[in-house]
Amino acid sequence: MAEKDDKDKKAREEELREKAGKANARPKNWMVPFLLLCLREWNSYGYELMERMTAFGFGAMNPGTLYRVLRQMERDGMVSSRWETSGDGPARRVYSITDVGEAYLRFWADSLEQYRRMTDTFFRLYTGRSPEREEE
Amino acid sequence: MAEKDDKDKKAREEELREKAGKANARPKNWMVPFLLLCLREWNSYGYELMERMTAFGFGAMNPGTLYRVLRQMERDGMVSSRWETSGDGPARRVYSITDVGEAYLRFWADSLEQYRRMTDTFFRLYTGRSPEREEE
DNA sequence: GGTATATATATGTAGAATGCACATAGACTG
DNA sequence: CAGTCTATGTGCATTCTACATATATATACC
Known part of the structure; x- marks a missing residue:
């Protein structure tokens, strides 16, 4: 594989660092259970839930992703929604x-x-406290 | 949304149970670090690594997925491979x-x-208190 | 009144990860 | 030489998610 060896090791590590930062930050589907947890405490709507998700350790997320997940959850029957128009700002879709x-x-x-x-x-393996495990 | 309300609640829960079992069992991208962890101890090949992954808590996994991940890891420069033909069975691609x-x-x-x-x-939110975990 | 900003929700598109089915092939067994 | 175990791989579809963009309402300010 002498195709991209013009990159030195440092450049590759930097590339991997970016990849690690992006790919690992959020496991698949974790948003769903965390959203359900929030809604178990009190009914809420997308914009507010977005802020609470950020507090949970999901970095600043794109609104579109959250709204899409919420709609999918409704299609799956996990939540139900109704329009709340009595508030001050624009109408909100409140989920239960x-x-x-x-x-x-x-x-x-x-x-x-x-x-x-x-x-x-x-972590037990990573930090070196390997139990026993012998070669084949 | 009175579109698919012919399904009763029980049927939906069953559906969700399946979905929960499938979707959540494995977080995205965890295979990569676990594979690297294994290869840090000793060089190995796909078929053997598959068994070790199972022991790590990844349920019985599809071989194709594992082999595909390994090849991708090689393209990313995380591992290197060579063919091992001295063994008894078919040739093995041994990763380092x-x-x-x-x-x-x-x-x-x-x-x-x-x-x-x-x-x-x-868990703190779900159970109402922090889980018992012995810190080191 | 008109414009900018914050609030609030949603879609279109693309890429990555992954499961499932299937393909290939060597080596041993009967 | 058919069957099975070992071992590696591809094709296809689905799901998840990031990013950019669109829409609409309320408020603040000049």
């Missing part, structure tokens, strides 16, 4: 969690426990 | 981690710490 959504949240919590074990395994 | 791969692993470990905080936040 459904029974199905709460059920989904329970299933998801089980999966998260698995994540946790994987995370612990990773 | 590169300096770039080790660097990527370091960046990734930092991101993983963020995951951990997100996970803790989730």
Whole structure:
């Protein structure tokens, strides 16, 4: 593979650094359970939920992504929505969690426990405290 | 939205249960750091790595996915490979981690710490208190 | 009144990740 | 020589998500 070897090692590492920063920041589908958690506490709407997601550790996100996820969640029956026009600003689509959504949240919590074990395994190996594990 | 209300609640929950089981089991891109972690210990090949991934908590995975990820990692310069034909069975493509791969692993470990905080936040909200985790 | 800004929601497009089915092939077994 | 285990790969479709862009309402200011 002597095709792009004009890049030196440092340049590659920089490239990988960017890639690591982008690709790993957000695991797939985590927004859904976190949104459900928020809606379990109180009904809310996209613009407000966006701010709360940011506080949860999702970096500044594109609004379009969030709104699209919310609509998909409604199609899946996890949440229901109604228009709220009594407020001051523009009309808001206020979401509520459904029974199905709460059920989904329970299933998801089980999966998260698995994540946790994987995370612990990773750090146990990464920091060098490898259990035993012998070669083939 | 009285379009698909012929489905009763139970059917929807079942549907969501399937969805939860599939969609959440594996966060995006976790295979890469775990593979790098394995290859840091000793060089290995796809078929063997697949078994080790299973042990890490990735359920039985499709071989095609793993092989495809490995080739992509090589294109990214994280690993290098050579054919091993001295063994008994068919030839194996044996992978080794590169300096770039080790660097990527370091960046990734930092991101993983963020995951951990997100996970803790989730359970703190979900169960109402912080989960029992022994800190080092 | 007219213009800018903040609030609020949504779509169009493209790329990446991944699952599933399927393809290829060597080596051993009966 | 058919079947099975090992081992690696491709094609296709779906899903998730980032980015840019569009739309509309309310408020502030001149």
